[in-house]
Amino acid sequence: MHSPIERLFSLFDQTAVILQEELRCTYLEAVAETGENFFYGDVLQEEVSELNRKRLKNEYRQIQLERFTNEEIRKAFQLAVLKGMKEHTQPHHQMTPDAVSLFLSYLVGKFMNRYFAFTIFDPAVGTANLLTAVLNHLPEKQVKSYGGDIDDLLMKVAYVNANLQKHSIHFFNQDSLQPLFVEPVDVVVCDLPIGYYPNDDNASRFILKAEKGHSYAHHLFIEQSVSYTKEGGYLFFLIPNSLFTSDQADKLHSFVKEYTVVQGLLQLPLSMFKNEQAAKSIFILQKKGSSVKPPKKALLAELPSFSNKQAMQGMMHKIDEWFTTEKQGL
Known part of the structure; x- marks a missing residue:
């Protein structure tokens, strides 16, 4: 059994990877895009192909945000952001431990x-x-x-x-x-x-x-x-x-x-x-x-x-x- 944080991170991560390829953007940008999609329960980016649109909607539907605590959401999202920040080497892109x-x-x-x-x-x-x-x-x-x-x-x-x-x-x-x-x-x-x-x-x-x-x-x-x-x-x-x-x-x-x-x-x-x-x-x-x-x-x-x-x-x-x-x- 995966913990709630692991389940949420997995959703952010897998959907961000799809969006990263579709939008030809950085992983961190894709994390922001997928987070917004998840919040609205829809795929907001017009460039996404029909096949991936269906895949993404299916992923978002699998998880109800209301079932998670704020801290679980924050920590899962933070893990995805940290993964994205490893690509960015700007010194100010540092997250407080x-x-x-x-x-x-x-x-x-x-x-x-x-x-x-x-x-x-x-x-x-x-x-x-x-x-x-x-x-x-x-x-x-x-x-x-x-x-x-x-x-x-x-x-x-x-x-x-x-x-x-x-x-x-x-x-x-x-x-x-x-x-x-x-x-x-x-x-x-x-x-x-x-x-x-x-x-x-x-x-x-x-x-x-x-x-x-x-x-x-x-x-x-x-x-x-x-x-x-x-x-x-x-x-x-x-x-x-x-x-x-x-x-x-x-x-x-x-x-x-x-x-x-x-x-x-x-x-x-x-x-x-x-x-x-x-x-x-x-x-x-x-x-x-x-x-x-x-x-x-x-x-x-x-x-x-x-x-x-x-x-x-x-x-x-x-x-x-x-x-x-x-x-x-x-």
Whole structure:
């Protein structure tokens, strides 16, 4: 017996392969197309031959989406997307590891515990895997969500991904470092795009612009996110461990100190990364506001391997204790 995730992945995969040949497109483009077909229960592409049209419709009919949980749909779709991304070597086509997405979801839930309704924004939403993982773990909440990305294909994948999971996400296909049509939100989650930002003209608007040469995109994303967060709102960033040791770190440090309160820094297990240079941490900030009090002690920890259940339970217990002690008005 195949698991629900395997069955769904098999459907996405087999139908994407048919569409890839028919449409002469990449596998990732075909995944977006088949996801849309599956959602509508029809073959929307006119170029598809009559024979393959019948085959595809037959495949889509075999599986009722309603019988699967959102997490099963997200994980199955994610597997197909990951397969497609292996063909794409662009460095920004990297997906947040699943264990990290789930842990971030847990943290957002803890910090937003006393709120019933709130807004959330991911300015580098990619395929919306991280954002939908967070939404799937807040089923009792009313969450209005937004996602921005400059990559057209990833936006299409994100839109299909959200539809399949029945999440109403407002997407913006644009450079998220340009002015945004988003009201300030309660929560930002972002796996920061790392590297240099090529648009020096636009970068010049930012406090964290480089004095000379290109600015760091990840620094500008932090500043932009803080700008679009309400007073007292929370920001959850996946940052490189080298964030505060780079050549422009002093400026970033001053910015963080002036505009936010550091709530926590959780280092992800090094075993998750190919090398130490690629290692990341979860950085939790709260935007300053009249009622914001800094924690007596920030939540600082090195996370154990996510597969070590006993150590992870111990870590969750420590985090729970931190919330109890700090109260945070939560």
